[in-house]
Amino acid sequence: MEKGETKQEVKPRMVDKCPECGSGNLVHDYDSGETICGNCGLVLHEQTLDKGPEWRAFTQEEKDSRTRVGVPTSYSVHDKGLSTAIGRVDRDAFGRKLPVSTRLQMWRLRKWQIRSRVHSSVDRNLAQAMAELDRLSDKLYIPAHIKEKAAVVYRKALEKGLVRGRSIAAIAAAALYAACRNSETPRTLREIAEASLVDKKDVARCYRLLLRELEIHMPIADPMTYLSKIAERTGISGQTQGLAINILIKAKKMRAASGKDPMGLAAAALYIACLQNNEKKTQKDIAEAAGVTEVTVRNRYKSLKRQLDLQLPD
Secondary structure, eight states: OOTTOOOOOOOOOOOSSOTTTOOOOEEEETTTTEEEETTTOOEEESOOOOOSOSSOOSSHHHHHHHOOSSSOOOTTSTTTTOSOOOOSOOBOTTSOBOOHHHHHHHHHHHHHHHHHHTOSHHHHHHHHHHHHHHHHHHHHTOOHHHHHHHHHHHHHHHHTTOSTTSOHHHHHHHHHHHHHHHTTOOOOHHHHHHHHTSOHHHHHHHHHHHHHHHTOOOOOOOGGGGHHHHHHHHTOOHHHHHHHHHHHHHHHHTTOSTTSOHHHHHHHHHHHHHHHTTOOOOHHHHHHHHTSOHHHHHHHHHHHHHHTTOOOOO
């Protein structure tokens, strides 16, 4: 190489025809990273990069829902996650410390950006409600998709003016209970009321208001969803849980469970299964785990025993 000449970098050039047979039938195998001629089998490229997304979509709706720029939107954030956050690091991209004038300017921008996020009364209401939903979800181990449903219910209630004059915490707790009931997540009204520090009557009143005004139709509660929860608290074996499930299936076929509290039915079925499997569990233990009274367990036990014609030891 003579002086003054520069070495040019040789880049692989993508071709649209096979250099061997001249065919345009090229097959791109992204699993192995190869481009192969479909006629003669010549491998044109061995390290083809897939520049597409890491997800797959089979319909246009899935493609539109999965395409993204930045963080995904979330209804459980008061601004749906679309706001800009100015960090507190007073350094530039190279790690150098910012001048004093630029630092003061960034402080002012950060202050007014935080104020602009909760400028209106609706934003302040949503910020307080979404913080309460986050707290309740963390305390009750609520999944993220259930929290999203509760946030949607609360936003609908806010749009219809149902929150005005009522407690934000009570409406948020009622929205979370409605989302749990709608998705058949085993959380009782008493548990949500105790976690929200709001009276149970207020939460129940707001829940009935949401059902009536938003026209939400709830599925019929299934007592089998509460079996594992009660059994885990009392240490009942899996074999006994299977017997309790069979009892509830028979009760549903014979319409012995219609109109009854699902938690009381689940507790009574577990008590009957414990008697059948010779597990020593008292009505008091099961009633405390289920959050019902011993009288409820005893009444449901007597009705199931009579209607299903069960032969139980004394």
